[in-house]
Amino acid sequence: MSRLKENFLWGGATAANQAEGGYLSGGKGLGTVDVIPQGNYRFDIMQGKLDYRDLPEGLHYPSHKAIDMYSHIKEDVKLMAEMGFKAYRFSVSWARIFPTGEEAQPNEEGLAFYETLIDELLAHNIEPIITICHFDVPLYLYNEYGSWKNRKMVDFYAKYAKTLFERFNGKVTYWMTFNEINMLLHLPFMGAGIAFEEGENEQQVLYQAAHHELVASALVTKIAKEINPNFQIGCMIAAGQYYAQTSHPDDVLAAAQKNQDNFFFIDVQSRGEYPTYAKSFMEREGIVLAMEEGDEDLLRENTVDYIGFSYYSSRMVGTLNQDTSMTSGNVFPTLRNPYLKASEWGWQIDPVGLRITMNALYDRYQKPLFIVENGLGANDVVEADGSIQDDYRIDYLSQHINEMIKAVELDGVDLIGYTPWGWIDIVSASSGEMKKRYGFVYVDLDNDGNGTLARSKKKSFDWYKEVIASNGESVRK
Ligand code: BG6
Numbered sequence: 001m002s003r004l005k006e007n008f009l010w011g012g013a014t015a016a017n018q019a020e021g022g023y024l025s026g027g028k029g030l031g032t033v034d035v036i037p038q039g040n041y042r043f044d045i046m047q048g049k050l051d052y053r054d055l056p057e058g059l060h061y062p063s064h065k066a067i068d069m070y071s072h073i074k075e076d077v078k079l080m081a082e083m084g085f086k087a088y089r090f091s092v093s094w095a096r097i098f099p100t101g102e103e104a105q106p107n108e109e110g111l112a113f114y115e116t117l118i119d120e121l122l123a124h125n126i127e128p129i130i131t132i133c134h135f136d137v138p139l140y141l142y143n144e145y146g147s148w149k150n151r152k153m154v155d156f157y158a159k160y161a162k163t164l165f166e167r168f169n170g171k172v173t174y175w176m177t178f179n180e181i182n183m184l185l186h187l188p189f190m191g192a193g194i195a196f197e198e199g200e201n202e203q204q205v206l207y208q209a210a211h212h213e214l215v216a217s218a219l220v221t222k223i224a225k226e227i228n229p230n231f232q233i234g235c236m237i238a239a240g241q242y243y244a245q246t247s248h249p250d251d252v253l254a255a256a257q258k259n260q261d262n263f264f265f266i267d268v269q270s271r272g273e274y275p276t277y278a279k280s281f282m283e284r285e286g287i288v289l290a291m292e293e294g295d296e297d298l299l300r301e302n303t304v305d306y307i308g309f310s311y312y313s314s315r316m317v318g319t320l321n322q323d324t325s326m327t328s329g330n331v332f333p334t335l336r337n338p339y340l341k342a343s344e345w346g347w348q349i350d351p352v353g354l355r356i357t358m359n360a361l362y363d364r365y366q367k368p369l370f371i372v373e374n375g376l377g378a379n380d381v382v383e384a385d386g387s388i389q390d391d392y393r394i395d396y397l398s399q400h401i402n403e404m405i406k407a408v409e410l411d412g413v414d415l416i417g418y419t420p421w422g423w424i425d426i427v428s429a430s431s432g433e434m435k436k437r438y439g440f441v442y443v444d445l446d447n448d449g450n451g452t453l454a455r456s457k458k459k460s461f462d463w464y465k466e467v468i469a470s471n472g473e474s475v476r477k
Contacts, residue, residue, distance in 0.1 A: 003471070004408055009127060009416055010468040011087035012080065012423025012440070013373055015134035015179065017063040019426045020093065022070030026109040029099025031136035032147070032193040033063050038432035038447070046430075048188040048195035060448060062427040062434070067443045068453055069424075073117050075455065076424060079441055081124035083461060084468040088126050089372050089419040090117070091134030091179065094160055101138035101156045106163045114164075118171050128172050129372070129419065131236065132161050132220070134179035135429070137193035147193030148184070148209035151292075154216045161220035165227045173232055174416075175224065176308050176372070177217040180238040181265045184210055186331050190429070207287045214268050215295055218302040225302075232305045234370060235269040237262070238330055239309035241357045245318025245335055254317045263364065266307060270365045272300040306416060307365050310373030311400075314340075314353030331430060345377055345436060351399035358407040358415070368414040374400055375421040377428060377436040380458065388442050388458040397460070397467075398475040405472055424455065440464050 017033040024030075035052035036045050037059035044050035069076055080088055094101065096110035118128045137147050145152055161177070183191030185206055194209055196202055217235065224231045242258040244251035260277050267275040273296065282289065315334040318324070325336045327346040340348040354374070361369055376396040380388050397420060407413040422438030425445075434447050440461040445451035466474045 004405065004415070006471075007086070008471060009087035009129070009370075009419070010471075011085040011089065011126065011129075011417065011419040012083075013089035013129075013419040013421050014069070014424065014426055015091045015131065015429070016093035016096070017066070017091075017134065017136050017427075018422075018429060019066050019069040019090070019424070021064060021066040021068040023061075023064040025070055026096065026113055027099060027107045028093065028110060029095035029101075030139040031063075031093060031095040032139055032142050032189065033136040034061060034095075035139060036061070036063070036190060036432070038062050042432055046187040046190040051195055060432075062432045062449065065449055066427050067425065067445060070113070072453070072455070073120060077117070077120045077124060077126070079455060079457075080121075080126060080423070083423075083440065083465045085124075085126050085423075086468070087129050087174075087417055087419055088121055088423075089129040089131065089176075091131035091136075092164060093136055094133060095136065095138040097163060098138060098156070098160055100140035101160070102140065102144075106160075111163070111167055115167070118168060122171060127174065128168075129174040129176070130164065130168070130172055131176045131179045131372075132164060133157070133177065135183070135190055135192075139193075142193045142195075146195075148212050149194055149205055151212055151290075153212055154219060157216045158219050158223060162223050162227075165220075165224050165231065169228050173230065174234065174306075174370075175231060176234045176236045177220060177269075177304075178213055179236050180310060181210075181213060181217070181235060181269075182237050182262060183331065184213065184265075203285055204287050207282060208289060210265065211289050211291065211295075214265065215292075215298060217269055217304075218298045221302040221304065222298070234306040234308040235266050235304045236308040236310070236372060237266050238332070239311050239357050239361065240313050240315050240330065240332065241353060241360050243314055243316045243337065245316055245322060246320060248320060250319045251317070254319050258315070258317050259360070266304075266365070268299060269304050270307060270367060272303045274299075304367070306368045306370050307361055308370045308372045309357070309361065310421070311354050311357055311371060312374065313348045314350040314356065343376055344379055345431075347377070349376070349396060349399075351396075351403045354400050355403040355407045355411070358404070358413050359411055362407075362411075362413045368416050370416040371404065371418045373421040374418070375438040377422075377438050379435050380425075380437050380442060382442070386456065388456070390458045390460045393438075393458070393460045394463050397464070398477075401467065401472055401475050402477050405476060
């Protein structure tokens, strides 16, 4: 039986727009995520149904301050190091490097900020893992070009990615081109800065934008390897296997089709071509992709090295109108599975689903996997003595880690690492709330942005430290 590798990358993950704050500091430009408010308008904006310019004044924009990691880097890296982190996955804010996206030269202050972070990590033997684009596009590119609707984005993105590869060559090995690339189809503005104009054929717009992102991903994979052949370039998908509600063949077929839909982006990024089911779908729907000469070769010749994914829950689909009660789950609404409990936010908890998902991904792609997000969003309570007894989080993570270990040891899945989401409390992407907390470290900040920003350790902090120190043995059941 193979155990987790000796150099297994235990750590944690965050995204720039949910953690950094400093939304205009150091020459940063506005990003699309900076105009997504908390509250009633949030969902319509994220879906691209409402334009941010039509919003009333006086709304709260959580990304502006977030948890101000921008000015807490040293303190936060120290906390990671104390837990024994081997890796930290973070994203770079595109608008910090190219404030409008169109500049010929990058913003040195933005690069220097990330260089300080990377150097601090390396000084503590923590591997930096970079997501090049985690939902945020310079707002200027949305205003002027309609973001990923426009082919010009491929070049803007390539210039940005190349700048990072060159600057951090020798310091960073693992990169991911787009966070949860499949989010583009579900929350177009949050995922890719796409909003719809009246009368637009939404499917056509989305799949064309998807093509642009896929081409951009392949192009920067090529550029990366030219700069350093040892760079490891990954894709990143919001994963979670679909189950059939019953054994009725129609349900089983529906689940298989939903899984295909979800694999669409990584089928292209990992296998190098549009899968036949996607081609048939587009033909049926009258979607015609504008491709340039050389696109197909580019996709074929520049596939990813590893499969990064987030896993929060499995999903379920049925066709027989049996029990149609729905629940939410990382943006993908799903039928309620009677065998699963759910979080306070209705995300169903399914540790075995992680093992199932890992097997599905590994069987399909035969490339190393990297679990770059997993975790439980919960409303933690600070006790009178200041402690936070987050046993529910320990329980959630223990169960998931156990299934992860089984997938490696019993099923032979090749796994690079595990970086649970929000190792420190950050703003929630879907709700914009602060009270939906994932961290081992508590941040004193409420939903309205009030608080001291002081960091304190939850009970799970020492627990995770032990998990890392024992390479997972401390939670093995
Ligand atoms: C993923 C995203 O969808 O899930 C993260 O990559 C996000 O940005 C995470 O924060 C958890 O979702 P939420 O909505 O609970 O913050």
